[in-house]
Amino acid sequence: MALLEVEGLKIHFPIRGGLLKREIGSVKAVDDVSFSIEEGQTYGLVGESGSGKTTTGRAVIGLNHVTDGKILFNGRDLTKERRKDRQLQRDVQMIFQDPYSSLNPKKRVMDIIAEPLRNYERLTATEEKRQVGNLLEKVGLSPESIYKYPHEFSGGQRQRIGIARAIALKPKLIIADEPVSALDVSVQAQVLNFMQEIQKELNLTYLFISHDLGIIRHMCDQIGIMYKGRYVEQGTTNDIFENPQHIYTKRLIAAIPDMDPTKREEMIAFRQQIKSEYENSYRNFFDEEGLAYSLQSISDTHRVALPQKG
Amino acid sequence: MLYTLLFNLLKNMEIYSGCILLLTNTVCGNNGVRVIDLNNELLEVRDLTTSFRIEDNYYAAVDHVNLKVKKNEVLAIVGESGSGKSAFAFSLMGLHNKAKIEGQILYKGQDIANISPNKLNKLRGKEMGMIFQDPLSALNPLMIIGEQIEEILTLHQPRLSSKEKRDKVIHLLNQVGIPRPEQIYKQYPHELSGGMRQRIVIAIAIANKPELLIADEPTTALDVTIQLQILELIRDLKKEINAGIILITHDLGVVAEMADRVAVMYAGEIVEIADIVTLMSNAKHPYTRSLLNSIPTLSEEKSKLHVIQGIVPSLKNLPRQGCRFKARIPWISDSAHEDNPQMHEIAPGHFVRCTCYQHFHFPDQAEEE
Numbered sequence: 001m002a003l004l005e006v007e008g009l010k011i012h013f014p015i016r017g018g019l020l021k022r023e024i025g026s027v028k029a030v031d032d033v034s035f036s037i038e039e040g041q042t043y044g045l046v047g048e049s050g051s052g053k054t055t056t057g058r059a060v061i062g063l064n065h066v067t068d069g070k071i072l073f074n075g076r077d078l079t080k081e082r083r084k085d086r087q088l089q090r091d092v093q094m095i096f097q098d099p100y101s102s103l104n105p106k107k108r109v110m111d112i113i114a115e116p117l118r119n120y121e122r123l124t125a126t127e128e129k130r131q132v133g134n135l136l137e138k139v140g141l142s143p144e145s146i147y148k149y150p151h152e153f154s155g156g157q158r159q160r161i162g163i164a165r166a167i168a169l170k171p172k173l174i175i176a177d178e179p180v181s182a183l184d185v186s187v188q189a190q191v192l193n194f195m196q197e198i199q200k201e202l203n204l205t206y207l208f209i210s211h212d213l214g215i216i217r218h219m220c221d222q223i224g225i226m227y228k229g230r231y232v233e234q235g236t237t238n239d240i241f242e243n244p245q246h247i248y249t250k251r252l253i254a255a256i257p258d259m260d261p262t263k264r265e266e267m268i269a270f271r272q273q274i275k276s277e278y279e280n281s282y283r284n285f286f287d288e289e290g291l292a293y294s295l296q297s298i299s300d301t302h303r304v305a306l307p308q309k310g
Numbered sequence: 311m312l313y314t315l316l317f318n319l320l321k322n323m324e325i326y327s328g329c330i331l332l333l334t335n336t337v338c339g340n341n342g343v344r345v346i347d348l349n350n351e352l353l354e355v356r357d358l359t360t361s362f363r364i365e366d367n368y369y370a371a372v373d374h375v376n377l378k379v380k381k382n383e384v385l386a387i388v389g390e391s392g393s394g395k396s397a398f399a400f401s402l403m404g405l406h407n408k409a410k411i412e413g414q415i416l417y418k419g420q421d422i423a424n425i426s427p428n429k430l431n432k433l434r435g436k437e438m439g440m441i442f443q444d445p446l447s448a449l450n451p452l453m454i455i456g457e458q459i460e461e462i463l464t465l466h467q468p469r470l471s472s473k474e475k476r477d478k479v480i481h482l483l484n485q486v487g488i489p490r491p492e493q494i495y496k497q498y499p500h501e502l503s504g505g506m507r508q509r510i511v512i513a514i515a516i517a518n519k520p521e522l523l524i525a526d527e528p529t530t531a532l533d534v535t536i537q538l539q540i541l542e543l544i545r546d547l548k549k550e551i552n553a554g555i556i557l558i559t560h561d562l563g564v565v566a567e568m569a570d571r572v573a574v575m576y577a578g579e580i581v582e583i584a585d586i587v588t589l590m591s592n593a594k595h596p597y598t599r600s601l602l603n604s605i606p607t608l609s610e611e612k613s614k615l616h617v618i619q620g621i622v623p624s625l626k627n628l629p630r631q632g633c634r635f636k637a638r639i640p641w642i643s644d645s646a647h648e649d650n651p652q653m654h655e656i657a658p659g660h661f662v663r664c665t666c667y668q669h670f671h672f673p674d675q676a677e678e679e
Contacts, residue, residue, distance in 0.1 A: 048533040049504070154621045184390040184560060184622075189604035189615035196614075211533055214563075218606030218615070255538040257563025259607055261586040264567065271538070 001075060002036035003205050004060070004173055009033045009069035011055055029055045031229040032069075032294070037222070039172070042199070042206040044220030044237075046213060046252070052229040057175045057209045061094050073173065090120055093171040097178040099158035103150040109136070109161055110146040116168045135164040139194065156187035160194065167198060175207045180215065192219060213256050217241055222301075225249050230292040232285075235302035245304040247278050247285045248292070352522055352554040353379040353402075357413035358423070360394075360401045362625065368410055369625045371397040373578040375413075376653075379522065379554045386557045386569035386586075388601070392622040394578040395558045396443075399526050402556070403440050404430050417522065436466040439515035443527040445507035449499040455510055456495035459483075462517045482513045485550075486543060505536035509543070516547055523547075524556045529564060541568055562605060566590055571659075574598045577623060577634040580653070584660040594656065594667040596642070597635050603672070616672065633664040641673050642666055 010033075012026040030052040037043040047053040058064045060071055062082050071078040073088060082088050093116075096102035103112055113132045117123060123131065133143045139160040150158055159179065166174055179195070180188040192215065198204060210216050216223060217237055224234045225248070233246040244250045254274040258267045285305070286292060292305040355377040361368035372394045379385050389395045400406050402415060404422070415423040417438070422430060434440075442448035450458055459479045463470060470478070476495075483491035486509040499507055508528065515523060525544065529537040541564065548555055557568055565572055565586070572589045574582040574597060582595040593599050603616035620638045623629065629637065633647040651664035 048535065156621070185562070185601060186390060186604045186616075186618040187621075189606075190617040192606070193614055193617060213534065214606045252535060255534040257537075257541075257561070257567045259563060259566045259590065259605075261566045261569075261590050267567075 003039040003074060004207070005036040005070070005072040006056075006060070007034050007070040007072065009056065009059060009071065010067045011052075011059055011064055012067045028229050030059065031291075033226070033229075033231055034069075034295075035222075035224050035231070035234060037173075037205055037207060039205055040199070040203050041221045042208050042219050044216040044223040045207065045209045045226065046211065046216055046223060047226035048211060050228075051226040053209050053211075053226050054177055056226070057094075057177050057207055060173075060207060061092050061175050062089075086120065090116075090169040091172045093166040093169065093174050095159075095162055095166050095174060095176040095179045098182045099155055099162055100182065102162055103158060105150055107149070108146065109141075109148055109150070112150070112161060113146075113165050113168055116165060120169055131168070135168055138167070138198065139164045154187070155183050156190050159183060159187075159191050163191075163195070163198070167202065167204075170202065171204070173205045173207065175209070177209045178211070179208075181210065181212065188215075195219070213253065225252065228291055230305065231295055231303075232292045232305045233303070234295065235299075239299070239302040243302070245298060245302070246292075246306075247281055250274055251278050350381045351378055352381050352418065353377075353556075354416040355402070355413070356416065358398070358401060358415060359412040360397050360406065361410045361412075362397075363408065363410075364626055369628065371409075371578050371625055372401060375575075375578075375580055377573060377580070377583075379556060381521070381554050382548065382552050383570045384548065384555045384557055384568050386559060386565045386572045387575055388559060388562065388565055388572060389575035390560060390601075390622050392577075392624070393575040395575050396526055397578075398575070399440070399524050399556065399558050402524060403434060403438060432466075435462050435520075436518040437520055438522045438524065439518070439520035441508075441512055441515045441523065441525040441528045443530055445504065445511045445531070446499065448511050449507060451499055454496050454498055455483075455502075458510070459514055459517055462514055466518050478517075479513075482517055485516075485547075486510075486513045487539070488513075504532055505539065508532060508536075508540055512540070512543065512547075516551060519551050519553075521551075521553050522556070523553045524558070526558045527560070528557070530559070530561070537564070544568070562602065574601070577628050579634060579663065580661075581635065581663045582661065583653075588657070588660055594660075594662045595635075595664075596639050596667060596670040599670065599672075600638075633666055635664070636666070639666070639670065642669055646670075 009030055011030040012028050014023045015025040015027060016022065017024045033056060035043065045053045045056060055064055059066050060078070062078065066079045073092065076088065078088060110132055113135055114128050117128055117131060132146055136143055136145060141157060141160060150161065153161065176195070180191050183191060195206070199206065208216065208219055220237055223237055223240045225232050225240070227248050233240065233244065233249045240249060241253065244253055251274055254271050284307070293307045294305060295303040296306045297303050355375055358372055358375045359370050360372040361370045375398060377385070387395045387398065401409070401411055411423055413423060414421050417433065422433060456476070456479050459482060460475045463475050463478060479495060480491045483494060488494050488506060488509055499510070502510070528544065529540050532540065544555065545568065547553070559565060569586045571583065571585050573580050574595065576597045582589070582593065582598050589598065593602060600616060600618045604618065606615060618638055619640065628634065632649055633651045636647055646666045646669040648664050653661040653663050655661050
């Protein structure tokens with residue numbers, strides 16, 4: 001059984017207006033999304049801004065109200081049981097996008113990392129300090145840094161403090177929402193390598209949200225691509241990159257900057273071709289409202305949003 | 311000489327006569343006058359040093375930078391945050407308030423580093439345009455889009471009537487690929503998406519057909535598909551207005567797509583300059599090679615990414631003596647570095663700072679050897 005199963009997830013935000021601020025419509029931020037993640041794997045959620053990928057991630061950890069659908073973690077519905085079961089709360093943790101705003105500037109590193117421990121475990125002061133020391137060691141920071149403040153660290157170090165906080169309660173699932181997009185390339189490499197190391201060490205499962213397809217390919221086993229709140233394609237990393245089926249996926253992959261300057265002309269021609277293909281076959285892939293159809297299986301692992309046959 | 315004179319005359323006429331000449335210009339394409347002008351130097355920066363005051367001392371964020379930009383060329387400046395690339399761009403435009411700027415910035419032979427603010431204002435926005443990184447903070451939230459673009463036309467072409475200005479704005483909006491320009495004209499920045507805002511910023515930058523365009527991280531805040539559209543737009547504009555472009559970015563993918571030449575900056579200094587093909591295939595400086603090795607590429611199998619040891623030193627702690635990259639490649643022996651690293655021309659047009667590149671290898675490679 002998969003560790004996390006999301007079934008028919010819908011998150012709609014009401015639009016209020018009119019005389020008494022009644023609900024006059026809704027924004028379908030996430031509309032009927034289903035996916036599952038096996039234990040120990042990394043699942044990549046890709047999409048442009050506004051596609052609903054972050055909203056999905058936040059719903060899994062309980063930061064967004066779920067309109068409809070199930071989020072099953074080890075077979076238990078997070079949407080219903082999270083409030084009652086503290087173990088469920090501990091098992092799902094999050095790494096935030098911006099290491100500059102996700103750490104409280106007034107708190108010392110000690111207090112930042114110990115906060116989840118203080119919330120969920122009753123430890124003596126010495127025991128707590130020992131655990132924080134261990135966590136810091138795990139993320140490669142020196143033990144003396146527990147008395148420092150976040151501003152004394154570089155971006156990559158801060159993101160590692162954020163990771164130390166996320167793994168403090170030994171979670172099973174970590175939601176990483178654009179964990180490296182605020183960082184420089186060399187620092188980015190450091191954090192990505194580190195995330196892979198602790199994944200092996202602690203047998204973590206990641207839900208990795210990003211708009212950078214290069215990083216997604218590097219990190220993920222399974223990938224889901226979202227567009228306007230719906231899934232357009234889902235499959236293994238190979239399925240998506242070697243055999244993209246949906247025109248949106250093709251366009252997204254074609255838009256990635258190519259590292260070989262000698263192929264510039266080729267790329268321009270290739271993109272032109274994809275662009276005209278996109279315009280010509282738009283009707284075949286999107287309905288009247290410009291939304292993707294529901295997913296159809298085309299192989300064991302690969303599902304694409306296509307209109308119903310017949 | 312005569313040809314250049316003629317060209318400049320033509321160019322000046324073009325600025326004033328607006329879109330009609332532009333149209334004819336595009337029709338004649340790459341033939342005609344332009345080719346003669348290809349090797350013209352547009353901008354030459356000599357020993358530019360920009361220092362900021364911290365407490366009682368000045369620290370150089372840009373340290374003796376020498377660069378040339380030709381017409382119709384995209385020069386990319388690459389580096390991590392803290393390398394001084396944005397400080398460099400702001401120095402060119404004279405946008406630093408309290409920095410100490412030394413050296414020369416020769417724009418068409420005229421030193422603009424030490425001219426009066428009045429004279430500089432005549433150049434900025436007219437002959438030199440800048441595209442800023444964050445379109446939301448570069449635009450005035452209280453002004454409608456149309457007025458913001460008109461503002462720069464009014465400033466440099468005061469004789470235009472309001473109808474002419476409006477027509478020009480609509481034309482510009484069309485040029486940067488904005489649908490329904492008449493409607494967008496009346497909208498406020500917050501009503502537009504990020505990609506659209508960036509197009510507005512570009513429209514402002516090119517309103518007076520600048521000959522030098524400085525783009526400071528123009529696509530960093532955008533999605534890949536929008537990024538591609540903006541890059542294509544800049545590429546088209548380069549052809550259309552025949553400008554020299556300085557592209558400042560940390561994204562090597564963007565560089566590979568856009569640049570003709572690349573300058574790599576580290577800790578305020580340029581450490582390598584080469585044309586794009588050489589840089590991507592045969593980079594020499596340890597910093598450039600480390601950067602190239604640290605990005606996950608689409609074609610590679612999953613492996614460990616290269617991590618550059620240590621951190622970019624802060625302005626106050628920049629190593630001022632010897633090779634500045636030394637501290638981050640400690641496995642290379644001290645004797646490999648120069649005491650006073652110079653730029654060495656190892657192939658025509660390919661410059662590398664310090665001699666340490668000759669002995670550089672990645673730490674894991676050393677184990678194999």
